[in-house]
Amino acid sequence: xxxxxxxxxxxxxxxxxxxxxxxxxxxxxxxxxxxxxxxxxxxxxxxxxxxxxxxxxxxxxxxxxxxxxxxxxxxxxxxxxxxxxxxxxxxxxxxxxxx
Amino acid sequence: xxxxxxxxxxxxxxxxxxxxxxxxxxxxxxxxxxxxxxxxxxxxxxxxxxxxxxxxxxxxxxxxxxxxxxxxxxxxxxxxxxxxxxxxxxxxxxxxxxx
DNA sequence: AACAGTACCTTGTGTTGCAAGGTACTGTTT
DNA sequence: AAACAGTACCTTGCAACACAAGGTACTGTT
Numbered sequence: 001x002x003x004x005x006x007x008x009x010x011x012x013x014x015x016x017x018x019x020x021x022x023x024x025x026x027x028x029x030x031x032x033x034x035x036x037x038x039x040x041x042x043x044x045x046x047x048x049x050x051x052x053x054x055x056x057x058x059x060x061x062x063x064x065x066x067x068x069x070x071x072x073x074x075x076x077x078x079x080x081x082x083x084x085x086x087x088x089x090x091x092x093x094x095x096x097x098x099x
Numbered sequence: 100x101x102x103x104x105x106x107x108x109x110x111x112x113x114x115x116x117x118x119x120x121x122x123x124x125x126x127x128x129x130x131x132x133x134x135x136x137x138x139x140x141x142x143x144x145x146x147x148x149x150x151x152x153x154x155x156x157x158x159x160x161x162x163x164x165x166x167x168x169x170x171x172x173x174x175x176x177x178x179x180x181x182x183x184x185x186x187x188x189x190x191x192x193x194x195x196x197x198x
Numbered sequence: 199a200a201c202a203g204t205a206c207c208t209t210g211t212g213t214t215g216c217a218a219g220g221t222a223c224t225g226t227t228t
Numbered sequence: 229a230a231a232c233a234g235t236a237c238c239t240t241g242c243a244a245c246a247c248a249a250g251g252t253a254c255t256g257t258t
Contacts, residue, residue: 001185003102003214003245005193012197023205032195033188040246042207047244064204065254084197086100091190093131094104098111098183102214102245122236139215141238146214163235164223201258208251213244220239227232 006036006044008087011080014054014070021059021067045070053079105135105143107186110179113153113169120158120166144169152178 013028014020020028022041029036048054053076056068072080112127113119119127121140128135147153152175155167171179 001103001107001182002189004100005189006246008100009193009196016196021205029196032192034192034196037247038205038207039209039248039250044245046207061204061255063255065206067205083100087193087197089132090101090104093133094108094186096131097108097115097128097133098186105215120236136216137236137238138217138219138240143214145238160224160235162224164237166236199258202256204253204255206251206253209249211246211248213246215244216242218240218242220237222235222237224235225233228230 002034005087006034006040007048008080008083009034009036010041010044010048011053011072011076011083014072015077015080019069019071021069023067048076052076101133104186105133105139106147107179107182108133108135109140109143109147110152110171110175110182113171114176114179118168118170120168122166147175151175 009029009032010025013025017024017028022038022045026036026038026041045054049056049070052073054070055073056070058066059069060066108128108131109124112124116123116127121137121144125135125137125140144153148155148169151172153169154172155169157165158168160166
């Protein structure tokens, strides 16, 4: 059921946080009760990066290996707005059907 | 994005209409602005039938070939309630993240 | 030196959705 | 009667997505 919605959530988190690294994203989503695992997240982030929607920079951490901090590109922000609009439409349509 | 949500919608339509045939379902969903095509719907209905959630009966039509009218089984009604609850939870979680 | 913790990543599998094809029944037109 | 249009059913092959289960590598602590 959640398929495809993860992309929306991940872009949403990066937008709200300004920047985020993968393990961070997993934690934030867990708090919102959407479980996402590494095997799902990493390929998704790579895909979004490849599509020009995200960029990243390495940042040293003082509690382990360096982190890949992702941020939205201009194109990514634009795409996120569209995706968010799609979500609201879908959500509304589903409500009509199942209410 | 819509992945997995079609199942919810289809069960919802059959529940609301009491019974429905595939071409019917496509039309109803189109009105709610969710496009679903035959290549998606038929396998989905077969899967739900196989899983014991739906049953069907053939009904003669006076405007073409006979129609397969689907209805929910007891198990199907139960499953639909659970799926609907999952949808509301998901919807709520997504709102938290992207609002 | 060994371990625990954190962080990154890949491979292989099952599910889902869809485009593009196909069959068959009925009523209407030629 | 043959051809057509309309309705309805269904299958095949492909691509995208999510995930389980593995793996690598860096840092600080025991």
